[in-house]
Amino acid sequence: MKRLLSGNEAIALGAWEAGVRFASAYPGTPSTEILENLSRYSHLTAEWASNEKVALDAAIGASLAGVRAMASMKHVGVNVAADSLMSVSYIGVNGGLVLVSADDPGTWSSQNEQDNRQYARFGKFPCLEPSDSQEAKDFVQEAFNLSERFNTIVMVRTTTRISHSKSAVEVEMPAPGRPDVPTLEPLPKFERRPERYVIIPAHARRLHPVVEERMHQLREYSETCPLNRIEWGNSQIGVITGGAAYQHAREVLAGFSLLKLGMSYPIPQKMIRDFCRQVQQVVVVEELDPFWEDQIRALGIPVTGKAFFPLTGEFTLERVRAAAHAAGLPVTPLPVAPLTEPVQAPPRIPALCPGCPHRAAFFSAKKQRLLVAGDIGCYTIGVLPPFDAIDTCISMGASIGVAHGVRQAGNQQKAIAVIGDSTFFHAGLSALANTVYNQVPVTTVILDNHTTGMTGGQGNPGSGVPAQNQRSGRQIDIESVVRSLGVEWIRCVDAFNVTAVDQAIREAVAHQDGPSVVIVEGDCVMNQGWQRSNLVRVDLEACNGCTLCFNVGCPAILKSDELDVKTQRPKAEIDALLCTGCTVCVQVCPRHAIYQPESGHE
Amino acid sequence: MNDTNFLFVGVGGQGILTASDIVAEVGLAAGLDAKKSEIHGFSQRGGVVESHVRWGQRVGAPVAELGTVDFLVSFELLESARFVEHLRPNAVVITNTQRIIPMSVSSGGYAYPADGDIEKALRSRTDQIYRIDALAVAQELGNPRLVNTVVLGALSWHVPVDAAVWLDVISRRVPPRHLNANRQAFDTGRSS
Ligand SMILES: Cc1ncc(C[n+]2csc(CCOP(=O)(O)OP(=O)(O)O)c2C)c(N)n1
Numbered sequence: 001m002k003r004l005l006s007g008n009e010a011i012a013l014g015a016w017e018a019g020v021r022f023a024s025a026y027p028g029t030p031s032t033e034i035l036e037n038l039s040r041y042s043h044l045t046a047e048w049a050s051n052e053k054v055a056l057d058a059a060i061g062a063s064l065a066g067v068r069a070m071a072s073m074k075h076v077g078v079n080v081a082a083d084s085l086m087s088v089s090y091i092g093v094n095g096g097l098v099l100v101s102a103d104d105p106g107t108w109s110s111q112n113e114q115d116n117r118q119y120a121r122f123g124k125f126p127c128l129e130p131s132d133s134q135e136a137k138d139f140v141q142e143a144f145n146l147s148e149r150f151n152t153i154v155m156v157r158t159t160t161r162i163s164h165s166k167s168a169v170e171v172e173m174p175a176p177g178r179p180d181v182p183t184l185e186p187l188p189k190f191e192r193r194p195e196r197y198v199i200i201p202a203h204a205r206r207l208h209p210v211v212e213e214r215m216h217q218l219r220e221y222s223e224t225c226p227l228n229r230i231e232w233g234n235s236q237i238g239v240i241t242g243g244a245a246y247q248h249a250r251e252v253l254a255g256f257s258l259l260k261l262g263m264s265y266p267i268p269q270k271m272i273r274d275f276c277r278q279v280q281q282v283v284v285v286e287e288l289d290p291f292w293e294d295q296i297r298a299l300g301i302p303v304t305g306k307a308f309f310p311l312t313g314e315f316t317l318e319r320v321r322a323a324a325h326a327a328g329l330p331v332t333p334l335p336v337a338p339l340t341e342p343v344q345a346p347p348r349i350p351a352l353c354p355g356c357p358h359r360a361a362f363f364s365a366k367k368q369r370l371l372v373a374g375d376i377g378c379y380t381i382g383v384l385p386p387f388d389a390i391d392t393c394i395s396m397g398a399s400i401g402v403a404h405g406v407r408q409a410g411n412q413q414k415a416i417a418v419i420g421d422s423t424f425f426h427a428g429l430s431a432l433a434n435t436v437y438n439q440v441p442v443t444t445v446i447l448d449n450h451t452t453g454m455t456g457g458q459g460n461p462g463s464g465v466p467a468q469n470q471r472s473g474r475q476i477d478i479e480s481v482v483r484s485l486g487v488e489w490i491r492c493v494d495a496f497n498v499t500a501v502d503q504a505i506r507e508a509v510a511h512q513d514g515p516s517v518v519i520v521e522g523d524c525v526m527n528q529g530w531q532r533s534n535l536v537r538v539d540l541e542a543c544n545g546c547t548l549c550f551n552v553g554c555p556a557i558l559k560s561d562e563l564d565v566k567t568q569r570p571k572a573e574i575d576a577l578l579c580t581g582c583t584v585c586v587q588v589c590p591r592h593a594i595y596q597p598e599s600g601h602e
Numbered sequence: 603m604n605d606t607n608f609l610f611v612g613v614g615g616q617g618i619l620t621a622s623d624i625v626a627e628v629g630l631a632a633g634l635d636a637k638k639s640e641i642h643g644f645s646q647r648g649g650v651v652e653s654h655v656r657w658g659q660r661v662g663a664p665v666a667e668l669g670t671v672d673f674l675v676s677f678e679l680l681e682s683a684r685f686v687e688h689l690r691p692n693a694v695v696i697t698n699t700q701r702i703i704p705m706s707v708s709s710g711g712y713a714y715p716a717d718g719d720i721e722k723a724l725r726s727r728t729d730q731i732y733r734i735d736a737l738a739v740a741q742e743l744g745n746p747r748l749v750n751t752v753v754l755g756a757l758s759w760h761v762p763v764d765a766a767v768w769l770d771v772i773s774r775r776v777p778p779r780h781l782n783a784n785r786q787a788f789d790t791g792r793s794s
């Protein structure tokens with residue numbers, strides 16, 4: 001039976017069918033749904049880890065203990081896990097070990113668009129790259145087989161377009177059910193192999209040649225690997241392609257010969273040579289880096305590639321067609337007539353949700369004109385109007401270290417680091433330990449909304465909500481953690497009390513004897529059990545159109561049609577469908593023109 | 603049937619992804635290959651949502667090429683105009699007349715385009731423009747969440763696949779107690 005599955009659903013199904021027993025992940029677009037889907041299957045343990053390195057480490061442990069294991073993450077997550085990744089390449093596996101890297105060409109929701117195929121070459125392990133959901137499912141299964149056969153971690157690289165597109169997948173069995181208690185068979189005793197599993201210099205020195213020999217075998221295997229295939233056509237042009245780019249190349253350069261690399265590293269050198277010999281012109285169509293192009297050139301084969309096909313951004317049919325045309329290939333651009341009457345469509349700028357607990361902190365940061373070292377989460381929206389309040393954002397957890405460095409460089413401005421709960425547990429703990437250790441008066445504002453909001457509300461150590469709801473999780477109290485890390489100045493405030501948030505930040509910044517922490521606590525509107533309060537109203541008599549309430553950046557506050565006679569500015573109006581009754585605007589209005597009716601007055 | 607490209611657009615939270623899922627499944631149920639792909643950036647919260655569905659004998663890229671969309675289905679009035687460039691000449695446009703005011707208009711300096719300007723923009727590509735107040739229809743049927751099904755009904759009238767196939771796919775996706783209401787919503791949309 002054929003079913004439409006997203007690439008991520010297909011990866012989860014493939015892993016389950018391959019008998020994966022342990023899966024761990026840290027959320028991140030476009031990878032998140034892989035673990036979300038796996039968590040619904042039986043006979044396996046699926047967990048959110050506190051960060052990607054921990055996820056990979058746990059998967060390594062499970063593999064060495066003898067079961068098939070998988071870690072999934074977004075491309076930049078692999079950077080976090082890279083230390084272990086490089087070592088496990090030497091160490092090898094016991095049960096099959098698969099790393100899914102979900103890359104983001106086009107930077108739809110990421111801090112960069114790095115091409116993680118490079119990790120396979122750098123770390124010397126194979127990389128498989130599906131082009132649709134059927135392949136996503138099949139390749140993951142093949143990845144487990146290769147992992148065990150060649151004693152290596154295997155990377156499956158997807159991209160946003162593969163992970164988030166749905167296409168038909170042949171599904172043999174009905175979707176597996178979800179038992180209350182997942183059953184796992186007990187394993188035999190852990191087999192000691194210190195010469196491999198303990199990566200001390202003496203062992204590493206011996207293992208490196210083993211890795212090179214493995215690469216040699218993998219290169220040989222790639223020549224017959226069924227994931228690489230040739231679709232013969234007109235021999236005027238030979239296209240070498242793979243991943244999402246395959247779909248574009250096949251459509252734009254239809255009818256020409258095509259070599260599809262399903263195993264994107266190592267590449268099949270002999271197969272490529274033979275293919276190139278049989279066509280007149282070789283064109284490499286790959287998204288992002290000239291990963292294959294450089295390697296094929298190094299074989300002494302002249303190719304057309306990045307000179308015409310974009311090096312940055314996601315491929316689209318129109319971009320690939322334009323590039324092929326520019327390269328002089330027999331492709332005609334579609335005649336798209338220019339629009340004669342284009343409309344100025346107003347943008348829909350990202351905004352914090354109505355009722356978001358992050359609002360008051362950014363309102364204060366702006367009011368106090370603080371230098372803000374930001375971090376990654378919904379609160380990064382604080383960089384946009386009306387807040388315009390974030391000065392730096394580097395990577396997950398970087399806020400605290402950056403604020404520390406700014407201070408240590410001699411900058412005396414009032415400054416704060418702002419970080420969310422999930423990000424704090426991801427990479428903030430060691431950074432905070434650093435400011436305490438070095439006794440630098442950095443103020444860290446932890447926005448604790450008890451969830452990983454940006455990626456859709458996954459559990460984290462600050463919420464205690466487990467990925468599989470039949471398991472138990474435990475919430476870690478952030479205040480206790482901060483205290484035991486040695487921070488002496490701590491304030492916990494209600495996120496919806498604007499004055500309290502403002503006051504706490506003001507005092508923390510003024511505190512100069514060592515690090516200080518303000519924990520701003522309030523639920524994300526997506527949290528279970530979250531409830532809206534009575535919606536607020538505007539007293540049009542009292543409102544004079546001062547627009548201060550617009551500074552809280554709430555989508556529920558609108559400009560009404562009524563102008564104030566004196567100021568000639570529009571008075572405020574509340575969107576009754578959007579308002580959650582959080583009252584941040586009520587507290588900000590200097591004329592008390594916004595009010596919240598008591599219950600019963602509705 | 604020839605290769606067909608659909609583009610569903612609107613604002614986050616309007617049920618666009620469900621609607622496009624259904625149309626992809628209708629394609630599959632009609633014996634074709636089908637792919638669906640959504641495009642949304644950082645702005646999920648109240649941002650623009652764009653979801654492509656392609657039907658064909660063997661669909662390649664999941665996102666249609668600029669200028670090749672056969673059916674633009676807009677869940678919000680202004681969004682239909684934002685995506686005019688994607689249409690092939692004489693494409694069918696089905697647009698819900700609901701307006702969702704962007705923050706850049708409600709609290710910023712932008713203006714919501716006038717009806718006439720939206721109309722002109724669409725007309726520069728096609729005269730096949732069908733408007734439907736799906737929210738009003740859904741509310742009349744007693745549930746604003748039926749907007750989706752009303753719009754799908756309106757779309758189905760233009761697509762040469764039996765209504766029974768559409769209804770079959772829809773009924774697989776809605777809980778039994780909502781089945782009748784959805785059937786009604788679909789029929790009303792289809793005959794509007
Ligand atoms: C290394 C890395 N991993 C994952 C992500 C994806 N990601 C972006 S923000 C975020 C977490 C946000 O959670 P939190 O800090 O609690 O803030 P919230 O969104 O809830 O406000 C994640 C997982 C990323 N950008 N980089």
Ligand code: SF4
Pocket residue numbers: 351352353355356357358378379449453454524525526647
């Ligand atoms: S999802 Fe939660 S944290 Fe993110 S903007 Fe909305 S309310 Fe705020």
